[in-house]
Amino acid sequence: SERLLGGFRRTSERLGENLAGLTGKSRLDEDDLDRIEEALITADLGPGMAARIRDRLSERRDIAANGTDELRRVVAEEIAAVLRPVAEPLEIDAFPRPQVILVIGVNGSGKTTTIAKLAHLFQEQDYGVMLVAGDTFRAAAIGQLKVWAERLGVPIVTGPEGGDAAGIVFDAVKQATATGIDVLIVDTAGRLQNKRELMDELAKIKRVLGRLNPAAPHDVVLVLDATTGQNALSQIDVFRDVAGVTGLVMTKLDGTARGGVLVAAAERHGLPIHAIGIGETIDDLRPFDPDEIAGIIAG
Numbered sequence: 001s002e003r004l005l006g007g008f009r010r011t012s013e014r015l016g017e018n019l020a021g022l023t024g025k026s027r028l029d030e031d032d033l034d035r036i037e038e039a040l041i042t043a044d045l046g047p048g049m050a051a052r053i054r055d056r057l058s059e060r061r062d063i064a065a066n067g068t069d070e071l072r073r074v075v076a077e078e079i080a081a082v083l084r085p086v087a088e089p090l091e092i093d094a095f096p097r098p099q100v101i102l103v104i105g106v107n108g109s110g111k112t113t114t115i116a117k118l119a120h121l122f123q124e125q126d127y128g129v130m131l132v133a134g135d136t137f138r139a140a141a142i143g144q145l146k147v148w149a150e151r152l153g154v155p156i157v158t159g160p161e162g163g164d165a166a167g168i169v170f171d172a173v174k175q176a177t178a179t180g181i182d183v184l185i186v187d188t189a190g191r192l193q194n195k196r197e198l199m200d201e202l203a204k205i206k207r208v209l210g211r212l213n214p215a216a217p218h219d220v221v222l223v224l225d226a227t228t229g230q231n232a233l234s235q236i237d238v239f240r241d242v243a244g245v246t247g248l249v250m251t252k253l254d255g256t257a258r259g260g261v262l263v264a265a266a267e268r269h270g271l272p273i274h275a276i277g278i279g280e281t282i283d284d285l286r287p288f289d290p291d292e293i294a295g296i297i298a299g
């Protein structure tokens with residue numbers, strides 16, 4: 001897809017150039033391997049991943065003689081090997097219903113948009129969806145989610161600005177259960193600047209949910225903005241502490257040269273990657289295809 005390609009193009013350009021510059025030689029020497037490793041780090045794939053690919057190439061130094069395509073193929077294969085185990089779509093399989101999906105992430109990461117995209121995806125799969133405006137801290141967040149709910153034609157449970165998020169979630173689960181809803185998608189506050197408060201709030205939501213259904217929340221999905229590069233990676237550490245994360249959605253891969261963070265995240269954390277965001281409209285959520293992404297990144 002053009003949009004996806006566009007987003008990863010700059011990530012892969014630099015890498016592609018570096019790989020292309022190395023072919024025609026009979027063997028890769030230490031300098032060549034250094035150069036590749038550096039290019040991989042520059043492309044945000046992370047030091048662990050870069051070292052891993054370097055090691056692989058150092059065992060096969062004579063592949064340079066086989067041309068750029070062969071070199072790229074080896075790099076792509078290494079990347080794909082790390083991405084494949086984490087590619088895991090969000091399945092709706094909770095019984096009893098509803099399946100409760102908590103969506104967490106810092107403000108501006110694309111949380112609200114991702115919730116709308118997920119709602120749309122589940123609607124297309126014929127599931128009954130309900131949204132919950134659990135980010136009561138921002139009036140704008142409640143408003144924005146309401147607009148999406150109206151557009152999608154899905155019910156939404158909201159409370160007043162500054163209201164008790166856990167109480168709203170409690171009401172929502174009861175309504176969802178009474179009306180046979182399959183999936184409850186819960187927006188949450190994203191104020192990472194007050195970590196303690198956020199942690200308490202998310203813990204309280206989880207406690208309330210657990211009282212209604214010990215298996216809930218079934219999913220805690222962290223939304224990350226790929227354009228923030230290494231920052232997105234450190235958010236995984238923080239949110240794992242704060243809330244316990246079960247999977248990731250990486251957004252804004254259409255407009256960034258930081259697509260490599262996806263690979264770094266997979267390599268470092270091994271958390272499931274459910275989907276990726278490649279634009280602002282409701283249809284711009286894509287399943288995460290490891291081989292496609294690996295191929296694009298390796299140029």
Ligand code: GDP
Pocket residue numbers: 105106107108109110111112113114251252253254255276277278279280284
């Ligand atoms: P929230 O504060 O985390 O709820 O973030 P929003 O959902 O309001 O998104 C913040 C901005 O990022 C909005 O302008 C969205 O349209 C935009 N956005 C969200 N996801 C994507 C994406 O995948 N690609 C692009 N280009 N923009 C996105």
